[in-house]
Amino acid sequence: FALIDEPTNHLDEDSRQEISNYLGKHEKGYIVVSHDRDFLNQVTDHILAIENTEIHLYQGNFATYEDTKQKRDEFNHERNQKLKGEINELHQQKEQFYHWAQKVEARKNIGRKYQHVLNRRTRLNKGAIGHAAAKMMKKSINARDRMDHKIQVKQGLMTNIEDIPELSMNFKANYHSTLLEIQHLDLQIDGKSLFKDLNLVVKNHGVISLEGRNGSGKSTFLKMLLDKAPTAKYQGKYELADGLSISYLPQDFTEYKGTLHNFAYEHKISYEELLNNLKKLGFPRASFATPIEEMSMGQQKRVALAKSLVEPSDLYLWDEPANYFDVFNQDQLIELLKKVKPAMLLIEHDEYFIEQVADQRVRLDIA
Numbered sequence: 001f002a003l004i005d006e007p008t009n010h011l012d013e014d015s016r017q018e019i020s021n022y023l024g025k026h027e028k029g030y031i032v033v034s035h036d037r038d039f040l041n042q043v044t045d046h047i048l049a050i051e052n053t054e055i056h057l058y059q060g061n062f063a064t065y066e067d068t069k070q071k072r073d074e075f076n077h078e079r080n081q082k083l084k085g086e087i088n089e090l091h092q093q094k095e096q097f098y099h100w101a102q103k104v105e106a107r108k109n110i111g112r113k114y115q116h117v118l119n120r121r122t123r124l125n126k127g128a129i130g131h132a133a134a135k136m137m138k139k140s141i142n143a144r145d146r147m148d149h150k151i152q153v154k155q156g157l158m159t160n161i162e163d164i165p166e167l168s169m170n171f172k173a174n175y176h177s178t179l180l181e182i183q184h185l186d187l188q189i190d191g192k193s194l195f196k197d198l199n200l201v202v203k204n205h206g207v208i209s210l211e212g213r214n215g216s217g218k219s220t221f222l223k224m225l226l227d228k229a230p231t232a233k234y235q236g237k238y239e240l241a242d243g244l245s246i247s248y249l250p251q252d253f254t255e256y257k258g259t260l261h262n263f264a265y266e267h268k269i270s271y272e273e274l275l276n277n278l279k280k281l282g283f284p285r286a287s288f289a290t291p292i293e294e295m296s297m298g299q300q301k302r303v304a305l306a307k308s309l310v311e312p313s314d315l316y317l318w319d320e321p322a323n324y325f326d327v328f329n330q331d332q333l334i335e336l337l338k339k340v341k342p343a344m345l346l347i348e349h350d351e352y353f354i355e356q357v358a359d360q361r362v363r364l365d366i367a
């Protein structure tokens, strides 16, 4: 029985398709862990979803699961809102009882203080006011206990829906309308040809997806733009606008090391904002003190991405942001990119992610 853990990470479209075809012919069952929705839709007929701390089994592929979950979340959300309203009302009633009880208590004290006057004037039975007050007090305490109980029951009925916080990024559109222009560019490294005749324009708004097979030179191309690939050579033309603040999300981030505190200091970004973004991405607080090189790949990826979101930028070069990200994090990124539409050159193999965020798709021709 095969247990397959994230088989499509880093793989290009054709390789993903090959795995999907292979699994399609696999007659025995298997459990596959993946964040790639397109792939999951092709290779699954049941979904085991871990939601908060519970495991739910859904019949159908990922699309069916998403649909069912969305409907259930909507239903629960409405019910939670109603319960919240009722709980608030109970709290208000409790508050009223509290004030009432206080008033009664105050009357009792006044009663004691002026007992001699009252006795003289009204010939009231000694202790009658105190007795009535004590009775009312007991009544009000009982009522409050009953309300506390009701509140507890209603709180118990509320469903724990996974809350996905909204991300933000520090993007400001540059005054140049064109940030990067590439014409007929051929790329080589160490004398080896990678791709040829690349043409693209990145404006000061909008996501351009740059696609190509594994090893076609996408990452090398981004590094070349950033002067990080000294052995890369090119023919053709490329032009980057002057004075751009570029935020680079590398595909591999082994160069990131040390504590988050030092990391923020070295990269001149706000430590608080970095932690804030990490919290929103579901990064466990317990790992804030772990040196980056000792974090899991997924955690390192979140650090790299949180950094990119914090630094003020007018151009983003993102190399496989969806890799290692679960569907919730991917949705956070998708929502963000759809809303902000930053100037971005995006490299990604996840078809669903590209479809959602790309304004234009460019394919590399292999040399």
Ligand SMILES: Nc1ncnc2c1ncn2[C@@H]1O[C@H](COP(=O)(O)OP(=O)(O)OP(=O)(O)O)[C@@H](O)[C@H]1O
Binding pocket: 010, 012, 189, 190, 194, 212, 213, 214, 215, 216, 217, 218, 219, 220, 221, 231, 251
């Ligand atoms: N510094 C280097 N020296 C020599 N060859 C390199 C160097 N960096 C990359 N290469 C080679 O260049 C080719 C392209 O690598 P690159 O990482 O740019 O591909 P990619 O398109 O990003 O692939 P993937 O989709 O797998 O990330 C590979 O064959 C790689 O071995």
Ligand SMILES: [Mg+2]
Binding pocket: 218, 219, 220, 251, 319
């Ligand atoms: Mg790459």
